Amino acid sequence: MNAGRTPILAIDSVSVAFGDKVRALDDVSLNIARGEIVGLVGESGSGKSTLCRTLMGLGEATSGTVRIDGEPLADRLDRDRLGFRREVQMLLQDAVASLSPRMRVRRLVEEPLHVHRLPLAAGRARILTLLKRLGLPESSLEKFPHQLSGGQARRVAILRALVLQPEVIVADEPTAGLDVSVQGELLNLMMDLHAEFRLTYLIVSHNLNVIRRITTRSVVMYLGQIVEEAPTAALFRAPAHPYTAALLSTNPVVDPGKRRVRIVLRGEIPSPIHVPSGCRFHTRCPHAQARCRQEMPDLRALGDGRKVRCHFPLAETAGLA
Ligand code: SF4
Known part of the structure; x- marks a missing residue:
């Protein structure tokens, strides 16, 4: 992150609870600088979706603050909800399902112009430019979503987002369900668009190869x-x-020379209703010790720009502490 610059997105000590028992997020802090590509990983139930919803203003934090460009998100939504929706766009995992099946692509990509009351002529010109940029033929404007391939549906979803000239794109599993070659093309395209439109990405993915390939911070x-x-x-x-x-x-x-020894974790991720004492991971951790069961580790800085929440970070990197 660029030191000294206001992060475009800043999450400060955010917790999200549902009722008395479920704590979906617990004291999460994260800054995302303008232009960064940040990856978010973890199993289902880790809190990724709740974090994204909170960032997008689709769910409220129980405590803590989310800021966009330094302004509290709640104030921004009160002041200019539509402007915020233009600035921060989300790409959903199931691109086809995110596109209304009864609308042709032309209507789907023009709809944001109507919702945001943007000039139609300029918007339509932008759509044509973006179609070319995204490698979609003009004829695709007359198709329905079910007539598109998975890769084309993703490109249409990206076009719908870009037509609003966003600053931030939150992408949930951007390559899920695509063939490996189509995944590669889409990731290359996303990287090109990042540079061309000076976008900031938050990429949520189970696919660690996606995270490794395009993010700068995980x-x-x-x-x-x-x-x-x-x-x-x-x-x-x-x-x-x-x-x-x-x-x-x-x-x-x-x-194959770089293959790691597979570490099989015991059991499933625990329910957020029954959060383990001490370190939340101790019930599955192969390195757990007595202290881990009693004392929750803080998220602390190591020496190479990383932070870790563990009493006993792995030997390989512990020398950085
Ligand atoms: S503190 Fe570290 S070593 Fe202990 S259980 Fe948690 S992750 Fe494992």
Whole structure:
């Protein structure tokens, strides 16, 4: 992150509770600088979706603050809800399902212009430019979503977002369900668009190869907390948190010489209703010790720009502390 600049998105000590019992997010802090590409990883139930919803203003924080460009999100939504919706766009995991099946692509991509009361002529010209940029033929404007391939549907969803000239794109599993070659093309396109339109990305994915390929910083969540945050290259080279190590060990790698020994975790991620005492990961951690069951570790800085929430970071990186 660029030191000294106001982050475009800042989450400060945000907790989200549902009723008395469920704590979906617990004291999460994260800054995203303008132009950054941040990856968010973790199993289902780790809090990724709740974090994204909170960032998008679709769910309220129980405590803590979300800021956009330094302004509290609640104030921004009161002042200029539509402007915020233009500035921060979300790409949903199921691109076809996110497009209304009864509308042709032309209507789908023009709809945001109507909703946001933007000049139609300029918007339509932008749509034509973006169609070319995204490698979609003009004839695709007359198609219905079910007539598009998975890759084309993603491109239409991206076009719908870009027509509003956003600053931030939150992408949920941007390549899920696509063939490997189409995934590669889409990621290349996203990287090009990032540079061309000076976008900021938050990429949420189970696919660690996607995170590794396009993000510069990665955030790992477990049971509502950030457990590790690091420059992506450092995280993949030597994870400091045992949970990160377990996630990475299941990631298929092309080079057999670099394959990690697979770490099989015990059981499932616990329910947020029954959060374990001490370190939340201790019920599954192969390195757990007595202290881990009693004392919750803080998220603390190590020496290479990373933070880890563990009393005993892995030996490979512990020398950085
Ligand atoms: S604090 Fe203990 S249980 Fe938690 S991740 Fe570290 S070693 Fe494992």
